[in-house]
Amino acid sequence: MTYLLSLHSSTRQDKSFSNQLLAEFEASFQTQHSITDIRSRFTGDVPHLDFEAQAAGRVPEAKQNSDQKRAFALAQELTQELCNASALVIATPMYNWGPPSSLKAWIDRIVNVRTFYQNSGELADLPVTVIVSSGGLYSAGENTKHDFLRPLLVEVFSRIGVRDLQFINCDPAGPMEYGRIDQFAPESGFSKARGQVAAAASRVR
Template sequence: MATLLHIDSSAFYETSVSREVTAIFRKEWESQHPDGTVIYRDLAKDPLPHLDAHAIASAFAPAESHTPEQAAGAALRAELADELERADAILIGTPMYNFTIPSTLKAWLDQVIISGRTSGESPSAAGKPTTVVVARGGGYGPGTPRESFEFVATYLEKVLTGLLGLDVDFIIPELTLARQVPAMADLVELADASRTKAQADAAAKAKTLAARFVVA
């Protein structure tokens, strides 16, 4: 049975475009694998602690010498690494906050990137297909005035591939604030088209990936 690791990080729910698109992906995935498993983490609802000195130190000391704080930190990191390794595919949804990812998603990354296990010469989850949905309120694509302000996809591409060794594809609905910001009224049509394309891409990507894990 196939396993999907699904992570959402938007602080919003009903109005979140990243959650909307990841939900479409997940629905299609589950339709292909009704008996499969979904490991779900809502980082806004249940945020992880930021990586602290105890958790960092635990990686450089034998388990039998861990303090209670170090043992707790090591246990959490191991749990997150286990989830990453168990997954056949990974789905991450994130908005852009202040030109970059939410701190809740950064906390997950800091916890799950473990040198010598999930990161290093032979990352334990290397090659796993990973779909990242990045919702952006404005336009940050190539050639736009704010192209250089984009630190979501650019950062995640580097860290997910460069450190975790994942096989990453992005789905990026843009201009998501067009219907809320009067100054963006002339961009509503483009925003709607971007959102519709993201929805279709999510469903198609989930169907394609799910087919890779069908047991004959």
């Protein structure tokens, strides 16, 4: 066992519903598995791909020259961190029907020659949990057809060989954000999501 890789994307710090649920997930994971090591990353710190990095990410590692290795270094670091993890949890808001661009920047680093083109198979048994908070209800009902966040993540993770992907849905967050319902009321989107945390955190490889 190594560590829990924990990503967060909301800039709302402790006001963020996804961040609060992430803290509960981490605590539950540590209790259930006695893994104390948590590698935390704020996706806002991941720079978008530049030309050199995206080109290098498509060259087989063994054939990369020194410039390409340098351009690929951050992708390599993030990919290695992902491949070594015991589990991955991502906490993210929905922004404009999709992921925050910073989460997409992380995705654009970890989908690369190693995970996708060479498909190393290293992620086959990695449990991945995604905590999603959105203002409206998008995980069920009429709005599901406008949800481009979950389908994108399903596609990305299946393409790189992940077979165990679960979502924890904190929605609708709007009524809690605007004080129309108490966050801790049993019928709130937050309480619904909270009820799914322990089972999701029980998964480890």
